[in-house]
Amino acid sequence: MRVILASDHGGVNLRQEVAGLLTELNVEFEDIGCDCEGSVDYPDYAIPAAERVANGEFDKAILICGTGIGMSISANKVKGIRAALVHDLFTAKVTREHNDSNVLCMGERVIGPGLAVEIARTWVQTEFEAGRHEKRVNKISAYENE
Numbered sequence: 218m219r220v221i222l223a224s225d226h227g228g229v230n231l232r233q234e235v236a237g238l239l240t241e242l243n244v245e246f247e248d249i250g251c252d253c254e255g256s257v258d259y260p261d262y263a264i265p266a267a268e269r270v271a272n273g274e275f276d277k278a279i280l281i282c283g284t285g286i287g288m289s290i291s292a293n294k295v296k297g298i299r300a301a302l303v304h305d306l307f308t309a310k311v312t313r314e315h316n317d318s319n320v321l322c323m324g325e326r327v328i329g330p331g332l333a334v335e336i337a338r339t340w341v342q343t344e345f346e347a348g349r350h351e352k353r354v355n356k357i358s359a360y361e362n363e
Contacts, residue, residue, distance in 0.1 A: 220246040220341070221275040223262040224325075225288075226253060228281030231325040235279055235337045244341060247275070263291035270319050271297040278320045279337060285324035292320045296361050299354070304328050309336045313343035315350045 220239060224232035229251065239246045249266060251257050259282045266278045278300075280288035285302045292300035300320035301312035304327055312318040321340045323333050345351075 218244055218277065218341070219275045220244055221266045221269050221278045222246050222248045222280075223250060223266040223278070223288075224281040225251055225257050225259040225262055225283075226255065227259075227283030228288075228323075228325045229253075231281045231323065231328075231330060231333050232279075234330040234334055235281070238334045238337055239341075242338070242341065259287040260291040263288045264295060267292040267295035267298045267300065267320060271295050276319070277341070279340075280320060280322045281325055281333075282322075283324055283326040285322040285327065289320075289322040292322065297358070299357065303336055303340065305332075306335060306339050309339040310343050313340055314346045315353075317345040317350070317354050 222232060222236060236248055263280050266280060269275050270278045280292060282288045289300045289302040292298050298320055299316055299318045300322055301318040302322045303309045
């Protein structure tokens, strides 16, 4: 599995925590920033990361901003992306099992580092169940391709 990791200025600290987790799990990843203290625009990080998942260069992305909302809205504009804004372990698991989400979004100002790491761990390690859920995910893809 290959993961691309990105944040805006509001998610730098949490992104570093998640990078540590990915290293611990031996997950291959690329961290595309941001590495600044000044304000940057979340679409400048979310969209390129999502595009690299959509084109198959990466399997998944983890995107972090202050709330996770801007990242999720931006990433979901990219065809083929199913970005999920997650702030608890249950939805981290279910969005992989039922929705085959390929982008995880979190908010540094919403959750602490301990929970964020456990959310990322759960999300990365949970497989898509397919079965009855596959039909629903395929309907989303079909709509995108109209």
